[in-house]
Amino acid sequence: MIVRDVEIVGREGRYDIEIQGGRIARIGSGLPAASKEIDGRGLTAFAGLIDMHVHLREPGFEKKETIESGARAAVRGGFTQICCMPNTKPVCDNKVVVSYIKMRAAEVGLCKIRPIGAITEGQEGKNLAAIGAMKAAGAVALSEDGKSVASTGLMANAMMYASDFGLKCLCHCEDASLVDGGVVNDGYYSTLTGLKGSIRAAEDAMIAREICLAESLGLPVHICHVSTYSGVQLIREAKARGVRVTAETCPHYFTLTDAAIASFDTNTKVNPPLREEKDRRAVVEGLKDGTIDCIVTDHAPHHADDKNVEYNFAAFGISGLETSFALSYTKLVREGALTLAQLAEKMSTAPAAILGLEGGKLEEGGVADLTLIDLNEKWKIDPAQFVSKGKNSPFGGMEVYGRVKYTVVDGDIKYEEKRA
Amino acid sequence: MKRKDILGLYDLEAEEIAEILSVGLNMKKLLRQNIKKLPHLAGKSVTTLFYENSTRTRCSFELAAKYMGAHVVAVEADRSSVQKGETLVDTGKTLDAMKCDVIVIRHPAGGAPKLLSKTVSAHVVNAGDGMNEHPSQALLDMLTMQENFGRIAGLKVAILGDVSHSRVAKSNLYGLSKLGAEVRMYAPRTLLPSGIGRMGAKICSSREEAVDGADVVMGLRIQLERQHAGNFPSLGEYAAYYGVNEGLMRYAKAGALVMHPGPVNRGVELTSALIDGDTSRIEAQVLSGIAVRMAMLFLLTKEEIA
Numbered sequence: 001m002i003v004r005d006v007e008i009v010g011r012e013g014r015y016d017i018e019i020q021g022g023r024i025a026r027i028g029s030g031l032p033a034a035s036k037e038i039d040g041r042g043l044t045a046f047a048g049l050i051d052m053h054v055h056l057r058e059p060g061f062e063k064k065e066t067i068e069s070g071a072r073a074a075v076r077g078g079f080t081q082i083c084c085m086p087n088t089k090p091v092c093d094n095k096v097v098v099s100y101i102k103m104r105a106a107e108v109g110l111c112k113i114r115p116i117g118a119i120t121e122g123q124e125g126k127n128l129a130a131i132g133a134m135k136a137a138g139a140v141a142l143s144e145d146g147k148s149v150a151s152t153g154l155m156a157n158a159m160m161y162a163s164d165f166g167l168k169c170l171c172h173c174e175d176a177s178l179v180d181g182g183v184v185n186d187g188y189y190s191t192l193t194g195l196k197g198s199i200r201a202a203e204d205a206m207i208a209r210e211i212c213l214a215e216s217l218g219l220p221v222h223i224c225h226v227s228t229y230s231g232v233q234l235i236r237e238a239k240a241r242g243v244r245v246t247a248e249t250c251p252h253y254f255t256l257t258d259a260a261i262a263s264f265d266t267n268t269k270v271n272p273p274l275r276e277e278k279d280r281r282a283v284v285e286g287l288k289d290g291t292i293d294c295i296v297t298d299h300a301p302h303h304a305d306d307k308n309v310e311y312n313f314a315a316f317g318i319s320g321l322e323t324s325f326a327l328s329y330t331k332l333v334r335e336g337a338l339t340l341a342q343l344a345e346k347m348s349t350a351p352a353a354i355l356g357l358e359g360g361k362l363e364e365g366g367v368a369d370l371t372l373i374d375l376n377e378k379w380k381i382d383p384a385q386f387v388s389k390g391k392n393s394p395f396g397g398m399e400v401y402g403r404v405k406y407t408v409v410d411g412d413i414k415y416e417e418k419r420a
Numbered sequence: 421m422k423r424k425d426i427l428g429l430y431d432l433e434a435e436e437i438a439e440i441l442s443v444g445l446n447m448k449k450l451l452r453q454n455i456k457k458l459p460h461l462a463g464k465s466v467t468t469l470f471y472e473n474s475t476r477t478r479c480s481f482e483l484a485a486k487y488m489g490a491h492v493v494a495v496e497a498d499r500s501s502v503q504k505g506e507t508l509v510d511t512g513k514t515l516d517a518m519k520c521d522v523i524v525i526r527h528p529a530g531g532a533p534k535l536l537s538k539t540v541s542a543h544v545v546n547a548g549d550g551m552n553e554h555p556s557q558a559l560l561d562m563l564t565m566q567e568n569f570g571r572i573a574g575l576k577v578a579i580l581g582d583v584s585h586s587r588v589a590k591s592n593l594y595g596l597s598k599l600g601a602e603v604r605m606y607a608p609r610t611l612l613p614s615g616i617g618r619m620g621a622k623i624c625s626s627r628e629e630a631v632d633g634a635d636v637v638m639g640l641r642i643q644l645e646r647q648h649a650g651n652f653p654s655l656g657e658y659a660a661y662y663g664v665n666e667g668l669m670r671y672a673k674a675g676a677l678v679m680h681p682g683p684v685n686r687g688v689e690l691t692s693a694l695i696d697g698d699t700s701r702i703e704a705q706v707l708s709g710i711a712v713r714m715a716m717l718f719l720l721t722k723e724e725i726a
Binding site: 192310312313 | 430507508509527528529530531532534535550551552553587590613614615616618619
């Protein structure tokens with residue numbers, strides 16, 4: 001197959017990309033015709049996008065999402081590879097669940113799905129999960145997801161034991177005693193709505209703890225979905241003194257602020273919560289200066305029944321796979337914070353490097369995971385059109401740029417936008 | 421009144437608040453004459469849908485509706501289909517299908533009345549939602565002040581106590597500010613919510629500063645569970661450093677009113693001498709409550725003649 005006459009991120013001019021046997025055979029111009037060709041005119045080729053933080057809900061919550069619907073949403077969003085969090089039912093804390101997810105992913109066959117194992121059994125924070133066995137079954141990282149391991153001693157042990165198996169801990173940072181039932185950011189808008197807020201320190205205290213552990217133990221750690229200006233600064237300072245810390249954020253943290261909660265729209269309920277303008281700016285600045293390594297979705301699909309209730313009772317989370325690229329491109333590249341090459345780094349190269357995954361680079365001899373995007377196409381987000389089962393998005397009606405046209409995984413076209 | 425629902429004073433225009441107070445004053449005059457059979461809501465139905473325990477607010481709304489001839493149904497959420505797992509949205513649809521004209525809702529979750537109002541064609545009146553708003557309570561407080569001073573504009577109102585968890589304090593802040601009063605607040609830092617100063621309250625650094633020259637001093641109820649949450653060491657310490665007593669009232673204007681949304685913890689938020697004293701309007705507030713709720717129900721449901 002040849003992708004003909006396409007722009008490639010980070011290079012001048014237009015190229016033909018020849019794909020053979022699931023690898024990129026050649027990148028050149030005027031390559032001989034192939035039996036299958038994609039007309040790349042007007043499109044830009046990216047190394048396949050990678051999302052290292054999604055929730056696929058299967059097994060256990062198939063009403064919200066399945067591995068199949070989640071994978072469909074992923075390729076529609078341009079992702080060739082996604083990593084799924086362990087808060088399923090049963091929890092992904094053993095090799096059986098890891099194997100099940102791998103098996104279902106193979107049956108679905110759309111994008112590469114990499115399971116993340118829980119740090120402790122049942123995410124209960126008491127005993128370490130079967131870390132070695134999960135690694136052997138295919139887990140690519142560990143995370144307690146949705147909470148921190150409350151015991152600092154156990155967390156230290158988890159990081160050390162995981163390092164024996166080459167696994168990193170991806171840390172959701174939240175001090176439960178500070179959150180104490182809070183559902184939004186503590187500030188003007190929590191007082192305005194009367195919704196219980198949680199202060200930045202609830203996130204920052206745990207970011208600081210994980211940094212202290214990583215520094216003290218000389219081990220790497222990854223901070224999930226950074227949302228506070230002070231958290232960005234903690235990571236920046238740690239990196240400056242050589243701590244092996246990496247970090248991610250999500251499109252909603254650089255696109256929205258807690259002003260959005262004034263409507264009581266439960267699609268704005270997310271954990272960590274939407275914060276203030278100075279936090280939003282700091283997240284953009286952190287992406288710009290490299291403090292924040294990558295962009296993830298924290299794709300958290302929910303059924304309408306979980307959201308069409310009182311704000312306090314609604315589930316946390318945003319369905320993000322199908323809007324991530326366009327939001328990131330629109331808010332970061334078009335507004336001048338990042339170059340296109342930097343965006344490709346944040347959405348593909350960096351997550352591959354952090355987790356040691358194949359992919360993340362568009363080069364001869366590399367795996368043929370590609371995302372082809374029309375950067376100039378303007379479109380309006382309509383959650384009803386999502387292929388994810390989760391239509392829970394606060395971005396409905398927003399106009400964005402950048403439309404995924406093709407998603408190619410191992411040289412096979414797994415998504416092609418239907419022409420109207 | 422042109423709106424479908426009364427969800428809070430944040431949404432209401434100053435003119436709408438003034439209209440409710442004006443009609444409320446007339447209702448109160450009638451009530452003082454012991455007139456409790458008015459035709460304003462004849463043929464209409466009012467449902468009270470309470471997801472939280474309440475005696476005075478519920479009783480007040482039900483009497484207000486009944487005095488104006490409405491059919492009143494009380495849904496006790498703890499004994500109803502809610503206990504069987506029905507969602508608020510589904511309960512609302514059912515009440516709507518029964519042709520309720522007005523649903524008066526109290527709910528522990530902020531924003532619940534708004535969710536209900538989007539679901540039903542009935543008028544929705546918020547009788548208190550979480551830590552968000554309690555518009556009828558603030559309106560009755562304002563009616564009491566209006567009656568006493570003949571105006572709201574220019575009054576200095578000191579609000580002391582648990583502002584964080586008080587929907588009453590916020591509704592009062594919105595309503596009083598819109599009508600031109602000055603609202604001061606004083607509370608332990610643990611019970612003072614973020615950003616309240618940006619909403620127009622003057623945050624004071626002492627009780628005395630809050631009360632200095634005030635026309636009205638309002639205590640807010642301390643819920644005992646707040647102490648267990650570590651917000652202050654003991655009720656005794658609260659009373660000593662944050663309570664309203666006779667000594668503090670010397671900083672206020674002579675004859676300044678003492679108010680409280682009730683129920684009062686005697687000797688904690690206010691001393692008994694103040695509660696039972698001449699300047700106390702705590703009982704007057706109760707009659708104002710029925711009057712103002714009559715005004716709210718009437719203005720929402722009355723047909724506009726072109």
